[in-house]
Amino acid sequence: MNKPVLQRQRTEAEVALIERFDQGDRRLVGASALRADAMRRFAEAGLPNRRVEAWHYTDLRGVMRSAALVRAPETATLPVARECLTKPVAQTGAFRFVIFNGAYNEELSSSGPLPAGVTVTSLAAALAAGDADVLGALKADGPGTGDAIVALNTALMQDGIVIRVMPGAKVERPLAILNLMSGGFAQAAFLRSILLVGAGASVSLDETTAVCMPDATQANEALTVVVGDGARVDYAAQVAEQGEGAVAVHGLFVTMGANARFNGFCLVPVAGLVRRQIFARLEGEHSTISLGGLSLLRGKEHADTTLVVDHAVPNCVSREFFRHILDHESTGVFQGKVVVRQHAQKTDGGMKSQALVLGEDASMNNKPELEIFADDVVCGHGATVGQLDANQIFYLQARGLSRGEAESLLLEAFANEALELVADESIRARYAAQAADWLAHRSGQ
């Protein structure tokens, strides 16, 4: 008996998650070695807690007292999903692919021909067919490989959407992925989607996560994006609806070829806890990545964005721009790390985090980091945490606006400046409407 001695007692949630893997939800076939290895890594590390540097401000082990149950997709009540899809947050464009209760649902997804050069399958189908590109993409978690939550996602993934854009295809209108849970009880989902974009292609992806009957759900979702040489990808994501006590963890893995462009944005206007982690790697020269986000938090909500951008080659540009508005007792976290490898000369990196703290008990945690091993680079970062400007409020009041109106106008401006990073106009308008709703709720109280 030469088993390693456990450093500590496993929590109830950890035990349940490991058992779930052992007992096996056998609907997904394929990638079994990959999944077993991932589960082994998760079992070793356990749920992340404060002692794990990347999770210092988000103690998932403490928050996830128990592991919510996944629901068999067969029990899916389609009317619930259909009603959910009529909500404003679900008003995506024509090409939408819906995952409902952990499985791709063709009935809820858009029918009709896809844009030229685009193919879509479920992850389950791709793995069953032994799709080599998909398997390759699943292994390419890059710096995310060491993360226990990423490992858990790989181990327990139920399904997802695999989108392939052929080289040279120009997809005009956004494609949408909707991750839905019926909710109504503490339900879990583990999803993994993949976007493979061929050389010179361009595409916009619009991803929304929502719980139809908001509850203390647990979502662990991830998206892998492979951006080919000369390709352009615009990506906008949001956790649109979940209940009190809910936990949503979303991983984004981006690898980029040469002369490529990736423009990502995430909106978080939602209850519970949201952790977004982004692992991006620039592997081809003359590429540009831009990552942005807006988190609107109230009550005891908690939103954490933790990202790593790895400049593995010279001559690339990276920009990060994240804004938080924190009311009441909410907590915002931004941890950004830009790594510039030794030979990645002429890297141009700029990272900004700006927060407005409105609530007396609200707090913002900023941790920007640069790890620079090359000598000829231009990299900078800045983090500000402040309040609304009293002089600006006075100016607006002196023109007849009430204090509340003045605050709303300034907050809306602060939010809209972040939303400008959303490339697609229709998505930007939808997000702006949600931000306006959030502000209206605030001034209405």
Next chain:
Amino acid sequence: MLEVKNLHVSVGGRKILDGLNLTVKDGEVAAIMGPNGTGKSTLSYVIAGREDYEVEEGEVLLDGVNILEMDATERANAGVFLAFQYPLEIPGVATMTFLKAALNAQARARGQGELQTPDFMKKVREAAGKLGVGQDMLKRPLNVGFSGGEKKRMEILQMALLQPKIGILDETDSGLDIDALRIVADGVNALRAKDRSFLVITHYQRLLDYIKPDTVHVMAKGKIARTGGPELALELEKSGYAAFTGEAA
């Protein structure tokens, strides 16, 4: 009618206004002149309702009502308008959005319905045209990247749209070249009316060639040191403020 009675104001324990008295009648244009740092802007801020001043004593009455009890919003709605010496830049708020919010706030305060967008656009375009405020300026975020002169014209545009009972112009002439000065002065003169008064704060006599005051007050050391007619401004131009500050010229 605006009446400032025995106004004592301090900031951070330092006395700025020291028993100031001033009356501006309906239809009157009163000028306040005085050296830098004497408290002219403080007076204008206190009348408009900025909060970081400590009013220790005194009253500010607008048509007999003490407005010191009101917040800045209520004062604006009661007809007080301050054209700021340093208008604030508001990034992310389009000038048109701001103007609409201001006009709608005023309409609501007066129990009127909000303006329809076409009427609003027409109103703004007309007023803007007279002040040489271009469409491009109206599309930009409020005051962001505006030149000093553009900011001042934007202040007067707001005053023209809001039609206050009393317009306080705090050094509106600073930063203006001679052509802009004339445009701004014409804008103010066009607003002169029997039931509207102005308090024109300036450091130099020049503005008063264009906006002809009925009365001129000299402010020094936190109070009105002397009151006279337009000739007082000319006299000051020659002799300076030394006689009022007690310092050698």
